[in-house]
Amino acid sequence: xxxxxxxAAPILQIENLKRLFGGLAALNGAALEIRENEVLxxxxxxxxxxxxxxxxxxxxxxxxxxxxxxxGRAITxxxxxxxxxxxxxxxxxxxxxxxxxxxxxxVMVGALFGNGGTLKEARRIAEETCEFVGLGDVERGISKLxxxxxxxxxxxxxxxxxxxxxxxxxxxAGLNTDETREMIELVRKIHDxxxxxxxxxxxxxxxRELTNRVVVxxxxxxxxxxPYQEVSADPLVISAYLGEDA
Amino acid sequence: xxxxxxxxxxxxxxxxxxTLPYYTGTYLLSVAxxxxxxxxxxxxxxxxxxxxxxxxxxxxxxxxxxxxxVLIFTNAGLNPLISILAGGAxxxxxxxxxGTAVLQLRGMYFAIVTLALAEIFRVIIxxxxxxxxxxxxLVLPAAIFSGDSTSTFWLILAVAVTALIASExxxxxRVFFALTSIRNDEVLARSSGINVFKYLVIVFAVTSAIQGxxxxxxxxxxxxxxxxxxxxxxxxxxxxxxxxxxxxxxxWGPVLGAVLLGIAAEFLKLQIPYGHLLVYGVIIVIAxxxxxxxxxxxxxxxxQAR
Amino acid sequence: xxxxxxxxxxQWVLASLILAVALACWKPYVLVEGIQRSxxxxxxxxxxxxxxxxxGIVNLxxxxxxxxxxxxxxWLNVHFGMDPFAAMFPAFIAFAVIGVISYLTTIKYxxxxxxxxxxxxxxxxxxxxxxxxxxxWTSQPLKVHLGYVSASxxxxxxxxxxxxxxxxxxxxxxxxxxxxFLKHTRLGxxxxxxxxxxxxxxxxxxxxxxxxxxxxxxxxxxxxxxGAIFMTRHxxxxxxxxxxxxxxxxxxxxxxxxxxxxxAVFSLILxxxxxxxxxxRGYAGWADIIFFALITGVIIVKSHQRQIR
Numbered sequence: 001x002x003x004x005x006x007x008a009a010p011i012l013q014i015e016n017l018k019r020l021f022g023g024l025a026a027l028n029g030a031a032l033e034i035r036e037n038e039v040l041x042x043x044x045x046x047x048x049x050x051x052x053x054x055x056x057x058x059x060x061x062x063x064x065x066x067x068x069x070x071x072g073r074a075i076t077x078x079x080x081x082x083x084x085x086x087x088x089x090x091x092x093x094x095x096x097x098x099x100x101x102x103x104x105x106x107v108m109v110g111a112l113f114g115n116g117g118t119l120k121e122a123r124r125i126a127e128e129t130c131e132f133v134g135l136g137d138v139e140r141g142i143s144k145l146x147x148x149x150x151x152x153x154x155x156x157x158x159x160x161x162x163x164x165x166x167x168x169x170x171x172x173a174g175l176n177t178d179e180t181r182e183m184i185e186l187v188r189k190i191h192d193x194x195x196x197x198x199x200x201x202x203x204x205x206x207x208r209e210l211t212n213r214v215v216v217x218x219x220x221x222x223x224x225x226x227p228y229q230e231v232s233a234d235p236l237v238i239s240a241y242l243g244e245d246a
Numbered sequence: 247x248x249x250x251x252x253x254x255x256x257x258x259x260x261x262x263x264x265t266l267p268y269y270t271g272t273y274l275l276s277v278a279x280x281x282x283x284x285x286x287x288x289x290x291x292x293x294x295x296x297x298x299x300x301x302x303x304x305x306x307x308x309x310x311x312x313x314x315x316v317l318i319f320t321n322a323g324l325n326p327l328i329s330i331l332a333g334g335a336x337x338x339x340x341x342x343x344x345g346t347a348v349l350q351l352r353g354m355y356f357a358i359v360t361l362a363l364a365e366i367f368r369v370i371i372x373x374x375x376x377x378x379x380x381x382x383x384l385v386l387p388a389a390i391f392s393g394d395s396t397s398t399f400w401l402i403l404a405v406a407v408t409a410l411i412a413s414e415x416x417x418x419x420r421v422f423f424a425l426t427s428i429r430n431d432e433v434l435a436r437s438s439g440i441n442v443f444k445y446l447v448i449v450f451a452v453t454s455a456i457q458g459x460x461x462x463x464x465x466x467x468x469x470x471x472x473x474x475x476x477x478x479x480x481x482x483x484x485x486x487x488x489x490x491x492x493x494x495x496x497x498w499g500p501v502l503g504a505v506l507l508g509i510a511a512e513f514l515k516l517q518i519p520y521g522h523l524l525v526y527g528v529i530i531v532i533a534x535x536x537x538x539x540x541x542x543x544x545x546x547x548x549x550q551a552r
Numbered sequence: 553x554x555x556x557x558x559x560x561x562x563q564w565v566l567a568s569l570i571l572a573v574a575l576a577c578w579k580p581y582v583l584v585e586g587i588q589r590s591x592x593x594x595x596x597x598x599x600x601x602x603x604x605x606x607x608g609i610v611n612l613x614x615x616x617x618x619x620x621x622x623x624x625x626x627w628l629n630v631h632f633g634m635d636p637f638a639a640m641f642p643a644f645i646a647f648a649v650i651g652v653i654s655y656l657t658t659i660k661y662x663x664x665x666x667x668x669x670x671x672x673x674x675x676x677x678x679x680x681x682x683x684x685x686x687x688x689w690t691s692q693p694l695k696v697h698l699g700y701v702s703a704s705x706x707x708x709x710x711x712x713x714x715x716x717x718x719x720x721x722x723x724x725x726x727x728x729x730x731x732x733f734l735k736h737t738r739l740g741x742x743x744x745x746x747x748x749x750x751x752x753x754x755x756x757x758x759x760x761x762x763x764x765x766x767x768x769x770x771x772x773x774x775x776x777x778x779g780a781i782f783m784t785r786h787x788x789x790x791x792x793x794x795x796x797x798x799x800x801x802x803x804x805x806x807x808x809x810x811x812x813x814x815x816a817v818f819s820l821i822l823x824x825x826x827x828x829x830x831x832x833r834g835y836a837g838w839a840d841i842i843f844f845a846l847i848t849g850v851i852i853v854k855s856h857q858r859q860i861r
Contacts, residue, residue: 060433080436096431100495101423109427112420113439119420141550161439300668302675347852353667354610355851358801361612362844365798373837479794483679490672524683530676534669535661 010069011036011165011196012057017066019049019056019220026052027063028220034165034198039191041207041214041228042200045241048217050200051093054167058090059083071164084114089163091154093170097142103149104130104138107156114161122160129156133186148179155186165196172203184209204232216240263403267396275395279402279467281508283460286409287485288492288500290456293416294449296495298429299352301450302482303360304457306367307337309477311458312465313371316384319466326390327401330462337458338451345450349443352432368477383472390466398467405463409456413497416449425449480523484511487526490533493542502541568821575824580710582827588716590823591723594816595778597800598726599771605810606747606767609663612674614800615793616681617772621647621779622788623685629696629783636696636784640777647776651769659768660761678794685790693787701785715785722781726774727816734812743767747810795840802847822846 010033019027026049034040044050056063059080068076075083098106104126111122111129130138133152145153151171158166168187172180180203187210191197201207207214207228214231216224218240224231231237267275287304294301315333319326348359371378378384391397416422424445427435435442465471484507485500492503507529514522537544575583600614624646625639634642658677662670701715734740745753746763754760786792803822807814822843829839 058437060436079441080433081439081441084437084439090437092434092437095434098426098430100426100430105423109423109435109438109440112423115439122420157438295668298668300671348848351851354671355805357668357671358610358798358805359848359851362798362847365795366841366844369837369840479679483675486672486675521683521687524680524687527676527679527683531658531673531680534665534673534676535658538665538669 009036010034011071012198013067013069014053014057015067015069017053017056017068018064019052019061020064025220027056027066029066030217030220030222032215032222032225034196035213037191037194037196038213039187039197039199039211041211042198042217043202043207043214043231043237044217048240049220050217051169052220053217054090054169054198054200057083058088058167081113084161084163085116087162087164088167089114089158089161089165090167091151091158091169091171093173095154097150097153099142102139102141103135103145103153106142106153107138107160110157110160114163125160126156129160132156132159132189134182148175148182151175151183152186155190159190163195165198166190167198167200169200170202171199172201172206180206204228260407264400267399272395275399277508277512279399281504282402282406283464284484284488284508285501285504286406286460287457287481288488288504289409289413289497290453290460291485292489292494292496292500293413294453295489296416296422296425296429297446297449298425298432299349299446299450300357301360302357303341303363303454304485305477305479305481306360306363307341307454307457308461308464308481309364309367309371309471309473310340311337311461312471312476313378313384313461314458315462316386316465316471317378319386320384326466330401330459330466333462333465334455334459337461338455341454342447342451345447349446349450364477364479364482368473371477372473379472381473383470383475385470386466389469393469401463402467405460408459410497410501412452412456413500417497421445421449483523483526483530487530487533489540490538491529491540493540493544493546494538496542499540499542575828579828579831580707581712582831583824584712585716586824586827587820588713588719588823589827590819590821591716591719592782593796593799593803593823594819595719595723595726595781596775596796597803597815597819598730598812599774599778600797600800601804601807601809601812601815602730603768603771604804606743607659607663607764608747608750609659609670610674610801611771612671612797613678613681614771614775615795615797616678616685617647617650617793618775618779618782618796619685619788619790619793620650620681621776622783622786622792623689623694623779624776625780625783626694626696626788636698636780639780643780644773644777648769648773650776651772652765654772655765655768660764663764678797682790682793689790691789691791693789695787696783698784719781722778723816727812730812739763739766798847799843802843802850805847806850 012034014030014032017027017030018025028049030049030053042050042053055061057068059075059078059082062077066076067074070083070086070088075086078086098109101109104123107126107129108119108122111117111125112119115122115125117125127138130136133156135149135152135156142150155168155171172183175183184206187197187199199206199210211228213226214228215222216231216234216237223240224234224237266278270278287308291301291304311333313333314336315326315329318324318332319329322329324332344363348356351359372381374380389398390401416425424435424440427438427440428442428445432442461476465476485504488503488507489500490503491507492501493499507526511522511525514525533540539547572583596615596618600611603609603611603614621643624643625634625636628634628639628642629636654677658673662673701713703714704711705714706712732740734744742753742758743763743766745756746758746760750760753763782788799822803815803818806818825842825846826839829842830836
């Protein structure tokens with residue numbers, strides 16, 4: 001079970017968030033709050049709006065309507081680069097690493113622009129962060145990395161921006177049992193540093209082990225919220241995943 | 247190559263170039279000057295390309311710089327050198343304004359708008375004869391430095407060196423990381439805290455200013471500007487071919503391309519007086535198909551693979 | 553939603569009709585000439601739209617192929633006395649072959665490459681074609697003089713050239729022909745499928761590469777033949793094609809991908825606007841800017857609409 005030094009104060013508040021793409025409502029009145037220093041699981045069947053939620057929070061595109069508050073201030077329409085600097089970090093399911101740069105340089109991008117600072121400082125932060133996530137030989141080119149290492153690099157990149165809250169978007173996808181264990185440990189380490197974590201996952205073992213609380217999305221709305229034990233027994237949640245008759 | 251050795255090499259090459267007028271004749275000097283102008287253009291084009299944005303606007307800002315330099319010199323009576331810098335500044339300001347409007351666009355839309363730029367500038371200038379001399383252009387009373395080939399060469403060398411320094415700054419500072427990230431995946435770049443729009447506008451303005459300075463220098467050296475001459479697509483075609491051939495996204499690629507193709511062009515001009523531009527088109531096509539990374543890029547790729 | 557759309561369309565149609573009538577009373581010449589001019593633009597733009605929509609690449613050499621078609625027709629006229637309209641047929645065939653060769657030697661290789669490479673390649677191709685024309689024919693503008701181009705008619709005191717209505721007819725035939733081809737022939741439907749989803753098309757057994765080849769060559773063949781028509785009324789020189797490439801792209805961008813009929817509509821708007829400016833004494837030189845100003849404006853507006861910030 002995750003650590004219990006959770007503060008009651010919300011670090012992120014999402015109010016009635018709607019996001020339309022053409023006629024399709026990817027988010028349809030989603031509302032939730034994330035408490036400081038918790039590990040929140042974000043669950044839901046495919047197409048429920050989980051990635052859209054993260055994209056809107058992180059500023060990739062603005063919501064069609066609704067409000068987002070980060071540490072009490074409204075950040076609803078701020079662009080992604082500002083939000084990154086304010087402390088909202090995230091990983092991508094499918095990101096293209098910079099192939100012309102080495103591993104360390106990839107992470108440096110996060111350090112340079114997520115914080116400001118000189119090239120030297122960014123280099124130092126990058127190297128420290130790589131060590132933290134367990135990546136060695138940082139001068140390697142991207143083509144020489146394993147799939148797990150690439151995932152770690154993406155996390156390192158996000159960490160290098162010094163986030164206060166970090167969204168992990170399906171980082172466990174495609175990992176075997178040992179690799180998943182390694183990742184779980186890494187997420188714990190990140191959490192121990194005081195970073196709030198929102199984790200989108202389909203691998204339930206991970207959710208069970210890491211999270212205090214989960215929210216479940218379906219059709220762009222939050223349909224359930226609470227500790228995993230309770231939520232996983234909620235008939236609404238079960239039918240969302242398995243269909244009406246289950 | 248060790249840093250110290252590299253600086254020695256730079257010093258040596260610089261000394262070689264600066265003293266070039268003392269042991270070459272005027273013909274070779276003017277060829278070298280032309281190569282250096284194209285080198286500056288090729289570098290400035292590549293610098294924007296590093297952000298992933300393709301611009302055909304070189305000819306446009308080159309011409310604007312030329313006209314601005316001539317007009318400022320003629321009307322404000324400023325020192326020709328100052329007017330060249332002013333020409334660059336004007337081009338840069340134009341680019342700033344245009345960029346702010348147009349750099350929301352990406353890919354082919356941006357590229358095509360820049361292709362239209364030279365046309366637009368040309369039409370505007372052709373239609374304001376009182377200001378710009380119309381279709382005949384403007385002739386300066388005298389070329390800069392009264393046409394002295396040594397001083398002219400040094401002027402052009404200074405322009406080329408400026409472009410070189412700018413390119414290296416782009417390659418060695420945080421700008422390098424920003425541009426490479428933007429080129430790779432803009433969404434990822436934004437999520438890394440990069441203000442993409444700001445970087446693109448600044449790069450566009452700086453590179454256009456360099457093109458403007460080159461245009462101003464060229465105008466003063468040759469002593470005239472004209473709608474057809476100053477905005478000719480040659481000033482886009484040749485630098486692009488040079489940067490492609492030598493290797494995109496590097497400083498030394500465009501330099502190598504400019505030197506090699508520039509020398510080759512001189513030979514060709516002597517053999518086939520009318521067809522040599524054809525070769526540039528062929529070079530672009532072949533380079534894109536067979537070695538899109540250019541000489542420098544292909545070599546460094548092979549080295550990395552080892 | 554659909555109600556609103558229909559309403560706005562009729563508003564636009566009504567507004568345009570009113571404007572057209574006003575123009576007809578004030579400067580009838582402008583209206584007539586504008587329609588003729590716009591037909592030429594539409595004709596040239598349609599094959600380029602075909603390639604962009606189906607093969608997915610912007611052919612910056614498009615105008616140059618037309619230019620070469622015009623030169624071919626010129627050559628046939630001067631050396632064999634062939635009428636340009638008759639020359640359309642050999643031109644079509646010749647440029648179909650040229651299209652095939654161009655595709656197989658160059659275009660094919662950049663289809664998977666980044667957009668930038670495609671733009672650069674076709675730009676290089678355009679330069680090659682321009683220089684070839686320059687080498688063979690020099691930059692001296694050439695023109696043929698045909699009797700029938702000065703045919704004119706009169707409505708009351710207003711007389712106008714009637715020859716250019718050939719352009720209008722040709723444009724209508726081309727647009728109709730393309731629409732029929734795309735919607736009602738197997739090849740056309742396959743092409744549409746490829747344009748929308750190449751991988752899906754492959755899965756259902758459509759030969760995507762062959763489709764690309766055919767559509768590209770068709771586009772070049774068409775624009776080469778159009779060059780013959782172009783030649784009847786315009787002087788030709790190596791650089792003449794470039795402006796048409798740009799204007800075609802303008803029209804395609806404004807109409808939106810895949811909207812062939814929209815190209816006709818926008819070309820009308822632009823052709824008439826150009827004509828109008830040309831008729832204003834003292835401002836004639838600015839006519840070319842209309843296209844570019846409008847395109848920049850429209851693209852900017854559209855990019856704001858489409859943007860995900």
